[in-house]
Amino acid sequence: NAGVTQTPKFRILKIGQSMTLQCTQDMNHNYMYWYRQDPGMGLKLIYYSVGAGITDKGEVPNGYNVSRSTTEDFPLRLELAAPSQTSVYFCASSYSTGVGSYEQYFGPGTRLTVT
Amino acid sequence: AQTVTQSQPEMSVQEAETVTLSCTYDTSESDYYLFWYKQPPSRQMILVIRQEAYKQQNATENRFSVNFQKAAKSFSLKISDSQLGDAAMYFCAYRSAYNNNDMRFGAGTRLTVKP
Numbered sequence: 001n002a003g004v005t006q007t008p009k010f011r012i013l014k015i016g017q018s019m020t021l022q023c024t025q026d027m028n029h030n031y032m033y034w035y036r037q038d039p040g041m042g043l044k045l046i047y048y049s050v051g052a053g054i055t056d057k058g059e060v061p062n063g064y065n066v067s068r069s070t071t072e073d074f075p076l077r078l079e080l081a082a083p084s085q086t087s088v089y090f091c092a093s094s095y096s097t098g099v100g101s102y103e104q105y106f107g108p109g110t111r112l113t114v115t
Numbered sequence: 116a117q118t119v120t121q122s123q124p125e126m127s128v129q130e131a132e133t134v135t136l137s138c139t140y141d142t143s144e145s146d147y148y149l150f151w152y153k154q155p156p157s158r159q160m161i162l163v164i165r166q167e168a169y170k171q172q173n174a175t176e177n178r179f180s181v182n183f184q185k186a187a188k189s190f191s192l193k194i195s196d197s198q199l200g201d202a203a204m205y206f207c208a209y210r211s212a213y214n215n216n217d218m219r220f221g222a223g224t225r226l227t228v229k230p
Contacts, residue, residue, distance in 0.1 A: 031215075031216070033216070033218075040124075040222060040223075041222050041223075042119070042206050042208075042219075042220025042221050042222050042223055043160075043206070043218075043220045044220070045216070045217060045218065048216045050216070056216070058216070058217070059217070088158065090160065092160075096215055103162050103165070104160075104162075104218065106159065106160035106161075108157065108158055108159055109158040109159075
């Protein structure tokens with residue numbers, strides 16, 4: 001199992017450009033998440049999905065979009081990149097029946113710089 | 116909204132000694148889950164230990180144990196017999212049992228292990 005994979009590992013964007021961060025998991029998890037981690041801070045939830053075709057906003061969704069067409073993939077789209085979106089982005093997945101202290105499995109992260 | 120506070124930005128410990136990392140949280144909920152995640156320089160987020168709020172017994176995983184004080188809303192992590200590989204950022208996290216998609220992270224504690 002590769003677990004949760006993210007591409008690219010690093011990216012530099014100019015202000016106003018767009019890009020898609022890719023996330024794939026091979027554990028057949030129903031739940032998937034996108035977080036951002038700003039310097040010296042903990043992770044904050046951007047968007048999440050409880051299954052294919054279902055997505056919802058987290059704590060900091062502005063400036064981002066997601067889609068979940070398959071169980072395995074959960075891409076994060078940045079439209080009109082801004083310097084405030086400079087951060088490290090983590091994708092995570094978990095298997096959940098709705099309750100329980102289930103573990104979230106994290107990808108290695110994507111470091112994005114917007115200049 | 117729930118908040119998680121880690122009051123120690125940095126801690127250091129001598130190899131083979133014991134260190135305790137502090138975490139407090141604010142919630143009005145009675146049922147929730149608490150986690151400690153380790154983030155080494157590779158940036159990979161690794162679950163260290165978890166605690167269900169309804170359980171009075173403190174969780175233990177080998178050299179890692181927690182001191183869970185529900186009334187005080189405190190959840191500290193004790194690392195015994197510290198090893199060089201324990202050096203990392205440690206994040207405390209809270210997740211409501213009523214909203215399984217909202218995980219709140221503290222700002223982290225950077226642990227240095229001295230040989």
